[in-house]
Amino acid sequence: MADVGVRPARRADAAAVADIQVRAWREGYRDLLPAAVLAEVTGPQAVAVWRDRWTEAATAPPGPRHRLLVAVSADLVVGFAAHAPATDPDLDPAVTAELVTLLVDPLHGRAGHGSRLLAATADLLREDGFGTVVAWVFEGDTAMRRFLGSAGWAPDGARRTLDMGEPVVMIRLHTDISAGGGRD
Template sequence: MLKAALIRWAVPEDWDKLGELQARSYHDAYRKLLPNDFLNRVTAESRQSECRERLREPEHTGMLLIGHRAVGYISLRFPPDARQADGEVTALYLLREYWGRGLGQRLMAWGLERLREKGCALAGLWVLERNEGARRFYERQGFRADGARRVVTRGEEFVQLRYERMIAE
């Protein structure tokens, strides 16, 4: 049985915990999808450095805590001005040992509610085309591919697909 799970905004003091979580969960998610030489460069230290900077922006990343342990996170991008209604989920990761327990769904619901509170009517995200597990997860959350594609480099070139869903009430 899981201890009570809590989702809250990450604060600047979380930089070390969040960086470690980002590196571990990234490795869990992409172990068989991305080249090992690329994954080996994704370390807690490299992520912590970025987290120090990113957490200076308030209300950007939500952390899922079980007890005092950070086990998942969701990062959001809000529209730059109130006239634009699109928000974005820029990251959603969970440590492998917590997969399949409904915690990813809770993180997504929490993030979509934060986007809705900021006036977003639509939420988008990008997912690797070959990441079938993540694509199925997003589809179960109501996201659908909108036809947009882009190429990203993660040691090699990979295709990402854009998914979106309406979130306005």
């Protein structure tokens, strides 16, 4: 078995992270987002913007509780996760974090990389004093809802609708990561 693990992202990982994001979105969101929107956020110009943003996330995050992690297999970046203090006005960012994104390259799916990223994220968030984590997911994203649900996440009742030329509904999931809390 190849060496696998999770580590903090480095500047050199930004291109791989952006490429994984685009591949994962094209495959996973093709039935969830309007085609024109998906083409715009995964096109060549968007990839350049994502690379710059992921470089900044890896090298100059807004604060010490903002992190970008990568899953690696045989020194190849195969997935990533980003988290930060929660920004929703009904949540306390001192104790609630947000899993901003967690994506695995479709070419490397179903190999445990997502679970390793989720576990590493929860460990770091606990170390940073967070007790709860939330994530916004597309209501129709049954794969992500099933994945997070299997780790003890559940809807908390919050919903939002994005205007993407047509309404796209997202729901907020949450989990307790405090000592003695829910699973992660």
